[in-house]
Amino acid sequence: MPVPNDRKYSQTHEWFKVEGNTVTVGITQFAADELTDITFVDLPKVGAPVEGGRHFGEVESVKATSELYCAVSGKVVAVNERLADEPGLLNSDPFNAGWMIKIECRDLGPLSNLLDGPAYDRMVAEH
Numbered sequence: 001m002p003v004p005n006d007r008k009y010s011q012t013h014e015w016f017k018v019e020g021n022t023v024t025v026g027i028t029q030f031a032a033d034e035l036t037d038i039t040f041v042d043l044p045k046v047g048a049p050v051e052g053g054r055h056f057g058e059v060e061s062v063k064a065t066s067e068l069y070c071a072v073s074g075k076v077v078a079v080n081e082r083l084a085d086e087p088g089l090l091n092s093d094p095f096n097a098g099w100m101i102k103i104e105c106r107d108l109g110p111l112s113n114l115l116d117g118p119a120y121d122r123m124v125a126e127h
Contacts, residue, residue, distance in 0.1 A: 002121050003028060004095055008111045009120035012069045015095065016111055023072055023108070026099045027059065027090060030124045035061035038090045041083045043068075043100055048076045050103055052110050057100070059090065070103070071110050078102035 003009065007017040013031035017024040032038065040060040050056045055067040080099050083089060089098040115123060 003117045005117040008071070008114035008116065010069065010071055010114055011123065014069060014071070016071055016114065017099075018108060018111065021105055021108070022077065023074070023103045023105050023111070024099050025056075025068075025070060025101050025103065027068070027094055028120070028124075029094050030127075031066075032091045032094045032098075035059060035066060036063045036091075037061055038087045041087045041090065041100070043079050043083065044076050046076050046079055050074060050076060050101075059087075068100070071114055072103060072105045072108065073110075074103040074105035076101050077104045 007015045009015050009028065013028045015026050015028055038059055038061045043057040044050065050070045050073060052071055052073040054070065056070045057068045059066050059068060079101050083100065
C-alpha cells in the first residue's frame, strides 16, 4: 500500500505533514510493522522545544525501543494524548489517528531534503 502523498518522509521512517506553519509528525506503517506490537510511546509535552535532526521521543514495542527523530525545529503545540492509553494506534492507523505531535515551525526548509511518497515507497521496497 503506497504511503500518502500529502507529506514528507525521513529515512528513519517518520512522516511530516505541513499545514501552514504547523507540522504534524508520526511514524510510517513500515516502521510500525517493523516494530510489531507497540506498547508505549514517550512524547514531549506541549510547549517543549524540538530541534531538527535530534530525537524527540521513543516508541517501545515487544520487539525493540526506537528513538523518534524530527526534521524541523520548533515548539510542540499539540500531543496526541490518545497514544498514552492506546499506543496500538501506531500499528493500526499510523497515518491518521496515530499522529504523535504537532510542531509550530519558523523554518520549513529542512523538509525539502526529505523524501516524497513515491521516493519513500522505493526506499522501503529496497529494504
